[in-house]
Structures are given as structure tokens and as C-alpha cells.
Amino acid sequence: xxxxxxxxxxxxxxxxxxxxxxxxxxxxxxxxxxxxxxxxxxxxxxxxxxxxxxxxxxxxxxxxxxxxxxxxxxxxxxxxxxxxxxxxxxxxxxxxxxxxxxxxxxxxxxxxxxxxxxxxxxxxxxxxxxxxxxxxxxxxxxxxxxxxxxxxxxxxxxxxxxxxxxxxxxxxxxxxxxxxxxxxxxxxxxxxxxxxxxxxxxxxxxxxxxxxxxxxxxxxxxxxxxxxxxxxxxxxxxxxxxxxxxxxxxxxxxxxxxxxxxxxxxxxxxxxxx
Numbered sequence: 001x002x003x004x005x006x007x008x009x010x011x012x013x014x015x016x017x018x019x020x021x022x023x024x025x026x027x028x029x030x031x032x033x034x035x036x037x038x039x040x041x042x043x044x045x046x047x048x049x050x051x052x053x054x055x056x057x058x059x060x061x062x063x064x065x066x067x068x069x070x071x072x073x074x075x076x077x078x079x080x081x082x083x084x085x086x087x088x089x090x091x092x093x094x095x096x097x098x099x100x101x102x103x104x105x106x107x108x109x110x111x112x113x114x115x116x117x118x119x120x121x122x123x124x125x126x127x128x129x130x131x132x133x134x135x136x137x138x139x140x141x142x143x144x145x146x147x148x149x150x151x152x153x154x155x156x157x158x159x160x161x162x163x164x165x166x167x168x169x170x171x172x173x174x175x176x177x178x179x180x181x182x183x184x185x186x187x188x189x190x191x192x193x194x195x196x197x198x199x200x201x202x203x204x205x206x207x208x209x210x211x212x213x214x215x216x217x218x219x220x221x222x223x224x225x226x227x228x229x230x231x232x233x234x235x236x237x238x239x240x241x242x243x244x245x246x247x248x249x250x251x252x253x254x255x256x257x258x259x260x261x262x263x264x265x266x267x268x269x270x271x272x273x274x
Contacts, residue, residue, distance in 0.1 A: 026054070026070050026071060026072050027070075027071050027103075027119060028068050028069070028070055028071070029044075029068070029069050029070075029071050029103070029105075030066060030067070030068055030069075030105060031063050031064060031065055031066060031067040031068075031069060032065060032105075033065055035063065035065075036063070037051060037052070037057070037060045037061075037063055037069075040069065040071070044071050044103060044121060046071060046072055048060065050072050051069065051070075051071060051072070054070050054071075054072055055069055055070055076093075076119075076120045076178075076219065076231065076234070077117050077118070077119055077120070078093070078117070078118045078119075078120050079115060079116070079117055079118075080112050080113065080114055080115060080116040080117075080118060081114060082114045084112065084114075085110075085112070086100060086101070086106070086109045086110075086112055086118075087109075089118055089120075092178070093120045093178050093231070094178070094180070094229075095120060095121065097109070099121065100118070100120075103119055103121060104118055104119055120231070139183055139228075140182040140183050140210075140250070140259075140262045140263055141180065141182055141183070141228060141229065141263075142171075142180075142182070142263055143171075143179055143180050143181070143182050143210075143212055143246060143248050144171050144173045144177055144178070144179055144180070144235060144246045144248075145173070145177075146171040146172050146173035146177070146245070146246070147171065147172045147173075148169060148170070148171055148172075149170045149171065149172045149245060150166060150169065150170035151166070151169055151258075151260065152166060152167070152168060152169055152256075152258040152259060152260065153165065153166060153258070154166070158242045159240055159242065167249055167256040168211060168213075168247050168248050168249030168250070168256070168259060169247075169248055169249075169259050169260065170245045170246070170247050170248075171245055171246045171248065172243065172244065172245045173235045173244065173245060173246055174235075174244060175216055175234075175235065175236050175237060175244045176216060176234050176235065176236070177234065177235040177246075178231045178234065178235075179200075179212050179215060179231065179232055179233040179234065179235050179246060180228075180229050180230065180231060180232065181202055181210075181226045181227065181228055181229060181230045181232050182202075182210050182228070182248075182250075182263075183202070183204045183205075183208075183210065183228050184204065184225075184226065184227050184228045185202040185203050185204040185205075185210070185225070185226060186202065186203050186223065186224070186225050186226075187200060187201070187202055187203075187220045187221065187222055187223065187224045187225075187226060187232070188201050188202070188203045188209075188222060189201035189222060190218050190220055190221055190222050190224075191218070191222075192238075192239075193213075193239075194239070194240075195239050195240035196211070196213035196214065196239050196240075196247070197213055197214045197215065197236070197237075197238025197239020197240070197241060198213075198214070198215040198216065198217070198218050198233070198236065198238045198239070199211065199212065199213045199215070199239075200212045200215070200218055200220060200232050200233055202226065202232070206252075207252060207253050208250060208251065208252055209249075209250070209251040209252075210248070210249065210250055210251075211247070211248065211249035211250075211251070212232065212233055212246060212247075212248060213239060213246070213247035213248075213249075214235070214236055214237060214238050214239050214241045214245060214246060214247050215233040215234060215235055215236045215238060215246075216233075216234045216235060216236025216237070216238065217233060217234045217236070218232070218233050219231060219232055219233055219234070220232045220233070250262050
């Protein structure tokens with residue numbers, strides 16, 4: 001029975017690896033009627049100077065229809081599965097559908113096919129949040145939308161089976177779900193760390209830190225500045241974990257605090273009250 005469970009988990013892991021991959025650092029955009037360099041930079045949330053430098057543009061006021069422009073952008077490429085719609089993909093990654101249509105140069109948003117690769121911008125300024133993810137008690141937003149499975153405080157450790165202080169909260173989400181920066185800050189750690197598995201740590205103002213653990217894939221590097229809502233990882237089951245979820249911590253200095261005091265408890269996360 002245990003062998004069968006491991007095979008199923010491995011199969012799910014492989015499926016997500018094939019449908020979600022981190023793409024290269026640049027993409028190519030074809031200029032359309034009405035485009036300007038500043039508009040293109042806005043759509044991709046990229047500094048216009050970077051576009052000018054990368055493409056060696058002499059006059060940023062002059063671009064032509066059909067011109068190919070390289071865009072330095074952090075992105076995830078999603079491979080469309082049978083039954084997907086562009087609206088569902090936009091909702092899953094919390095990206096404005098107009099931005100999705102624009103950067104993928106989709107002519108008919110109602111027509112996508114299985115196997116098609118859709119670029120998801122992870123540094124897009126077009127990300128939108130529902131009441132389920134917006135915090136009214138502080139400036140922190142929920143890093144994922146899922147089911148709260150374990151709260152902050154003393155509990156029986158699910159692996160060691162002994163009393164242990166849980167330093168954060170656990171939110172169950174499917175493997176490969178987008179993980180968002182809860183607040184703007186600087187990445188001070190991105191890598192493997194003991195029981196945390198694949199971990200991202202972000203330093204914020206007021207000496208606060210946020211931890212995002214057990215990820216499948218990390219999409220940011222140490223020293224990188226990230227905006228609130230930036231996709232920083234894809235959730236997983238790495239490290240000391242009994243199932244797919246995100247372990248989320250907030251620390252003030254070296255002191256762990258209850259994230260639920262910083263994240264609003266009055267709203268729903270995908271239908272589950274927290």
C-alpha cells in the first residue's frame with residue numbers, strides 16, 4: 001500500500017514538472033499597431049531602460065509594427081491541459097487575463113489547445129487579489145489560496161510523533177500551485193534548508209521576515225528585490241513534509257509570531273474558513 005502511494009505521488013510530481021517549467025530570462029515580443037516602448041514595458045512590468053539596453057535601441061520613440069523586441073522577464077511557462085480555458089489559467093495564477101492575452105499575442109482567447117505553452121509573468125504588475133487573499137489587518141497578503149491544516153503553536157509533530165512547537169502555519173495546496181510574496185522585500189535565502197526543503201526567505205520593512213517552505217521549485221534568487229504578489233515559487237512536498245502544502249512563517253527579528261495575527265481570518269481561502 002505504501003509503495004502504491006509513493007508511485008502515485010511520483011506520478012503527480014512528474015505531471016507537474018511537465019506542465020509547469022521555469023522559462024528563460026528573456027522572451028520575444030512582436031510590436032503591434034499602437035504599441036510604444038513604454039506600453040510594452042508596462043505590460044511586462046520591466047524597466048524600459050533594460051529593454052532599450054538589451055535591444056540596443058538608438059531611438060526609444062521609434063519602433064515599427066512587426067519589430068521583434070527581446071523582453072527581460074521572469075516567467076513560468078504553463079502547458080495547457082485538456083479542458084483548460086484561458087480564464088481558468090488566469091485565475092489560477094491570479095494574472096489579469098488582458099495581460100495574458102497581450103504578452104502571449106493570442107488572437108482568439110476562446111481558442112487554446114492541449115499542449116500549447118502559455119507564458120505566465122511572475123513579475124507582472126497586473127496581478128489582482130480577491131477578498132480571500134487580501135489582508136485587512138496588516139499589509140501582508142496570503143501567499144497561497146488553500147486549506148489551513150495546521151496552526152501556529154504546540155502540536156504533535158506529524159513525522160516525529162512528539163510534542164513540538166509549530167513555528168508557522170500549514171496551508172494545503174496542490175503541487176505546483178503558485179506561491180506569492182506576502183509583501184515587498186529582498187530575498188535573503190533561496191535554496192534547500194534542512195526540514196524546510198526548498199525554502200525562500202524574504203526580508204521586509206520593520207525587521208520582519210517571511211518563510212515559504214516545502215516548495216517544488218524556487219523562482220527567485222538571493223539578493224533579488226520582489227514586489228508584493230510576485231510568484232516566488234511553485235508549491236510542493238519537499239523536506240520534512242507529509243503531503244503537498246506550504247509552510248508559512250512570519251518572524252519579527254529572531255522571534256517567530258503567529259501569522260494569523262497578520263493575515264485576515266475573516267475571509268475564505270478557496271471555500272475553507274480560517
